[in-house]
Every structure is written in C-alpha cells, then in structure tokens.
Amino acid sequence: MSGRMARFALGAYQATGTLLTPFVGGYLAYRAAKGKEDHARRLERSGYASADRPAGPLVWFHAASVGETNAVIPLIREIRRRDIHVILTTGTITSAKLAAERIGNDAIHQYVPLDLKPAVSRFLEYWQPDCALIAESEIWPATLMELGRRRIPQILVNARMSDRSFERWGRRPALAEALFENLALVIAQSDVDAERFRDLGARHVMMSGNLKVDTDAPPYDAEVFADYKKQLGGRKTWAAISTFDGEEKAAGIVHRALKERNGQLTIIVPRHPERAEEIEAELVKLGLKVARRTRGDALAPDVDVFLGDTIGEMGLYLRLTEVAFVGRSLFAEGGQNPLEPAMLGCAVLSGSNVQNFREAYQKLARRGSARMVRDTEMLAKGVHYLLTNDDARRNMIEAGIGAVQEMRGALTATVKGLEPYINPLTVKARLLPKAAVQR
Structure with a gap:
C-alpha cells in the first residue's frame, strides 16, 4: 500500500464512521442492556460532555481499562501537582469505578468517545485539550487524525507493541506510518517496544521503563x-x-x-x-x-x-x-x-x-x-x-x-520526556486564577 492509498484508506475510515453515527444510539443502548456500558452516561461515548471544562491548561489522558488506568495514576498526580487540569477517559465500567476510587478529584472522568469522527470532534471541540497522553497501545485512527488536524500534541506513554500488533501493522507499513507520524512522542516501556515504534514510522521515540513498576501498592481496607x-x-x-x-x-x-x-x-x-x-x-x-x-x-x-x-x-x-x-x-x-x-x-x-x-x-x-x-x-x-x-x-x-x-524509575524518565510539552502549560496554569470555570 502506497502513502497515497494509506491516506485514502484513513479518509474512507473516517467517512464510514460519519455514516455509522446515526446507529450509535442503538448500539450503545444494546451494550448498556448487556452491562457493557454505563446507561446513565452513555452519551459520553458520543462525545457529549457531562462535566464543566475548567479554565486554563488541560491535559487529556486516555487509559483503556484497569491496568492502563493504574499505570497512569502517578503520572496524573504529577501533572496535577503542576496546577494543570486533567481529564481522564477510559473505556470500561470497571476502569471508571477504579478511577473514582483512586483518583477522586484529581481528574475529571469521562468515557472515551467512540472512534467516529463526529464523536471525537465533539469531544475535542468541548474539552479543547492542550495535550493528549495515551496509555500503552491504544491506536484509534479517527482520534489520531483529529488530534493531528487540530495540532494537539499526542504522546503515547508507557507504550508497548505486542508481537501480534507489530506483525499486523508490519503488513501495512504505509498505513502505520500515516498514523504514527501524527505522534509527537512515543515513550516506550522497553528497547524492543521503542524499536518497533520506530520501524512503524514514529518520529520521536524514547524508552522509560514500565510505569506499572512505579505505581503505589494497591490499597486495601x-x-x-x-x-x-x-x-x-x-x-x-x-x-x-x-x-x-x-x-x-x-x-x-x-x-x-x-x-x-x-x-x-x-x-x-x-x-x-x-x-x-x-x-x-x-x-x-x-x-x-x-x-x-x-x-x-x-x-x-x-x-x-x-x-x-x-x-x-x-x-x-x-x-x-x-x-x-x-x-x-x-x-x-x-x-x-x-x-x-x-x-x-x-x-x-x-x-x-x-x-x-x-x-x-x-x-x-x-x-x-x-x-x-x-x-x-x-x-x-x-x-x-x-x-x-x-x-x-x-x-x-x-x-x-x-x-x-x-x-523503578519509569515515572521520572516519563516526566523528563514530557517536559517540553508540560512546562509551558505549568507556567500558563500558575498565571491564571484557579477558581475560574468556563463552559
């Protein structure tokens, strides 16, 4: 597949997502009935916000499920110590409950919008994040393309590339490059992961180690x-x-x-x-x-x-x-x-x-x-x-x-890698009144 064909395929993917949007309501209602979606909050999956957007710099974290959520909690706390607001999206009810228990008011939680152009656009238009930090291996084409179009830096943290995923992307190198070139930075778990992301077209890659080692021991009563x-x-x-x-x-x-x-x-x-x-x-x-x-x-x-x-x-x-x-x-x-x-x-x-x-x-x-x-x-x-x-x-x-x-040491390495993106937001955040809130 050539670069031109890869971009055509991504455009077709986005167009198909737009055509499927009218059917999303029924799909989400079906999943909610099966217990796979939060019925009361299923509109968040279409990009509709259920919380206010705070004034000032905002970093969007996405963690697919429980493991990824646990991994980014220390990083979220580090960002919040710099007075930068955080919105965390997850994809499962289980991870949403975990976020409520372990993060509390340190981040605004929303369910991640489906990877459909209208849903992602609606989400980004409302929240207007200054930076997107995506945990581990979540590669969603419409989301990456929309973030790239809006010139919002998107960074994979604690990134990993499984054998199966590497083989699958390797069969479509032009498509992989068309997606991964949108990433401002990949902070990989290991040297093997880092090399794989480079091979697939990521421009800027570093290795940090595994953030899961730097998490606190899970709490208990x-x-x-x-x-x-x-x-x-x-x-x-x-x-x-x-x-x-x-x-x-x-x-x-x-x-x-x-x-x-x-x-x-x-x-x-x-x-x-x-x-x-x-x-x-x-x-x-x-x-x-x-x-x-x-x-x-x-x-x-x-x-x-x-x-x-x-x-x-x-x-x-x-x-x-x-x-x-x-x-x-x-x-x-x-x-x-x-x-x-x-x-x-x-x-x-x-x-x-x-x-x-x-x-x-x-x-x-x-x-x-x-x-x-x-x-x-x-x-x-x-x-x-x-x-x-x-x-x-x-x-x-x-x-x-x-x-x-x-x-241990992945958190320190990750924060250091993020400094060019986070330090300007820290300065901006500390110059703004903290109580202001905008819709």
Missing part, C-alpha cells in the same frame, strides 16, 4: 483484611488472579487435587467480575464450596474457594496469600501484570503466554521470583511445592521485591 485473617486462622492460601475463561476451572481442579494434603483456601479473582455467577456455577460442578466477596460470605473451614468478585480490591486479595498465579497466560494469550503480586510479597506463577508482559516476566524470572507452568498439572505441582516449602517461597518473595525495586 485494613479492618476487612484483619477480619479475613482471623477467619483463616493458620490456613494455607494461594490465589489465581486476573483469570480468564478456563483458568478458574483450572484453579478449581488444582484446589481439588491438593485439598487432602494441604487443606488450603483457593482465592480466585477473575479479570471480569461480571462473570462471577458463571464461575461459581462451574466451581460448584467440581464439588467445591464457594464464598463470594460481594455476598459477604464467611471463610468457614469448609469453604474451598473465595471468589473475589469485586473491583479495586486486588490489594486485599493479594495480602491474604503469598502464592499467586497470574492469569490470561495458561489458556488465553498475552498475560497480565505480574508486578503487583511481586511488590506485595507473593511468589509468582504463570502460564507461558505472557507476550504483553515479556520483559517484566524475564526480569522476575532472572531473579528467581517467577516460574512458568505449561498446564494445570504443572500448576498444581508448583502451588503444592510453594505451599509446603517455606524457604523456597520466601526466597521467591524476596527476589520479587528486589526485582521490582531495580525496575
């Missing part, structure tokens, strides 16, 4: 934690976190295989808590008794599985154990972030499909704090070994904490 610890007594525990379809059943099979020898409690925290009913039914079929966090069930001695079907309580679940299997890695692909369990003092187990977090796993494995398993049987052996071998478990925990400490 100390009173609730103390109550659960009392209920557990000295009972052994292990957790399967950020699980996807098939991995909850695998955790149940592991529990059943080890129950007679260890009498352990298995904690399962699915990536999508709305699947809790389906997961519970599957575990009950295995003959397991399930306690659910949302029901406030007690962790009685005969409970097999504690199902963590809530949002924003990973800090609680991980503090209840010292062994954590990280999901989306045994049957699904891509992996999930292993850094939270490592920083909270867990020995980490994972399947081998961790392409999206390859560098983090490599660094943890090099230190001896993460182990990979091929299948359910190997997972059972790994869990049993760590539950019964105190020295090995403690060594992995200490190695993980050390690895996380070594990996």
Whole structure:
C-alpha cells in the first residue's frame, strides 16, 4: 500500500464512521442492556460532555481499562501537582469505578468517545485539550487524525507493541506510518517496544521503563483484611488472579487435587467480575464450596474457594496469600501484570503466554521470583511445592521485591520526556486564577 492509498484508506475510515453515527444510539443502548456500558452516561461515548471544562491548561489522558488506568495514576498526580487540569477517559465500567476510587478529584472522568469522527470532534471541540497522553497501545485512527488536524500534541506513554500488533501493522507499513507520524512522542516501556515504534514510522521515540513498576501498592481496607485473617486462622492460601475463561476451572481442579494434603483456601479473582455467577456455577460442578466477596460470605473451614468478585480490591486479595498465579497466560494469550503480586510479597506463577508482559516476566524470572507452568498439572505441582516449602517461597518473595525495586524509575524518565510539552502549560496554569470555570 502506497502513502497515497494509506491516506485514502484513513479518509474512507473516517467517512464510514460519519455514516455509522446515526446507529450509535442503538448500539450503545444494546451494550448498556448487556452491562457493557454505563446507561446513565452513555452519551459520553458520543462525545457529549457531562462535566464543566475548567479554565486554563488541560491535559487529556486516555487509559483503556484497569491496568492502563493504574499505570497512569502517578503520572496524573504529577501533572496535577503542576496546577494543570486533567481529564481522564477510559473505556470500561470497571476502569471508571477504579478511577473514582483512586483518583477522586484529581481528574475529571469521562468515557472515551467512540472512534467516529463526529464523536471525537465533539469531544475535542468541548474539552479543547492542550495535550493528549495515551496509555500503552491504544491506536484509534479517527482520534489520531483529529488530534493531528487540530495540532494537539499526542504522546503515547508507557507504550508497548505486542508481537501480534507489530506483525499486523508490519503488513501495512504505509498505513502505520500515516498514523504514527501524527505522534509527537512515543515513550516506550522497553528497547524492543521503542524499536518497533520506530520501524512503524514514529518520529520521536524514547524508552522509560514500565510505569506499572512505579505505581503505589494497591490499597486495601485494613479492618476487612484483619477480619479475613482471623477467619483463616493458620490456613494455607494461594490465589489465581486476573483469570480468564478456563483458568478458574483450572484453579478449581488444582484446589481439588491438593485439598487432602494441604487443606488450603483457593482465592480466585477473575479479570471480569461480571462473570462471577458463571464461575461459581462451574466451581460448584467440581464439588467445591464457594464464598463470594460481594455476598459477604464467611471463610468457614469448609469453604474451598473465595471468589473475589469485586473491583479495586486486588490489594486485599493479594495480602491474604503469598502464592499467586497470574492469569490470561495458561489458556488465553498475552498475560497480565505480574508486578503487583511481586511488590506485595507473593511468589509468582504463570502460564507461558505472557507476550504483553515479556520483559517484566524475564526480569522476575532472572531473579528467581517467577516460574512458568505449561498446564494445570504443572500448576498444581508448583502451588503444592510453594505451599509446603517455606524457604523456597520466601526466597521467591524476596527476589520479587528486589526485582521490582531495580525496575523503578519509569515515572521520572516519563516526566523528563514530557517536559517540553508540560512546562509551558505549568507556567500558563500558575498565571491564571484557579477558581475560574468556563463552559
């Protein structure tokens, strides 16, 4: 595909988005009925604002879901310390709840507009951001083109490029270049990510490390934690976190295989808590008794599985154990972030499909704090070994904490890279009266 054809394709994409706009209302209503959209706020997805635009400089952060939102929270706080206003957009109900809990008044939250030219134009016309910071791997053509047309600097932060995405973009190099040339800066997680963005046409690229290492440990309710610890007594525990379809059943099979020898409690925290009913039914079929966090069930001695079907309580679940299997890695692909369990003092187990977090796993494995398993049987052996071998478990925990400490520094590097864009906004913000608000 030539450069001319690439631009024609992008123009056709935008035109198609405009033609589809009349059908957006029905599409969003359908998704809201399925629980995939916030019914009361679904107009935000069409670019209609539900909050006032504050006067003065404004930076737009976009983080697709929970992981990306957690990653940019320290950066949002850094921007706010400079008296610059922040609007944060996310794409899921789960991430919106997390933003409300962990960011509060530090940012205005809106749902991200659909990648349709009218919705994006409406959003940008109202909010008029001075800069757009997009987390990780969110590449939306209409949004990038509209930001470029308005000459709003757009920067990818904590940027990563998965094997699959790199291969897909590599088959359309002219299209990739036509999009990525709109980026003022790419701040990549690793040297591999940086090189991939350069290959695909990004002009200015730097490497910072992973912002997820510089996030605070996830919070928890100390009173609730103390109550659960009392209920557990000295009972052994292990957790399967950020699980996807098939991995909850695998955790149940592991529990059943080890129950007679260890009498352990298995904690399962699915990536999508709305699947809790389906997961519970599957575990009950295995003959397991399930306690659910949302029901406030007690962790009685005969409970097999504690199902963590809530949002924003990973800090609680991980503090209840010292062994954590990280999901989306045994049957699904891509992996999930292993850094939270490592920083909270867990020995980490994972399947081998961790392409999206390859560098983090490599660094943890090099230190001896993460182990990979091929299948359910190997997972059972790994869990049993760590539950019964105190020295090995403690060594992995200490190695993980050390690895996380070594990996820190991404926030400082990212802020330094952003200075040419943020410093002028800081000066402007501090020259304006803080109380003024404009519509």
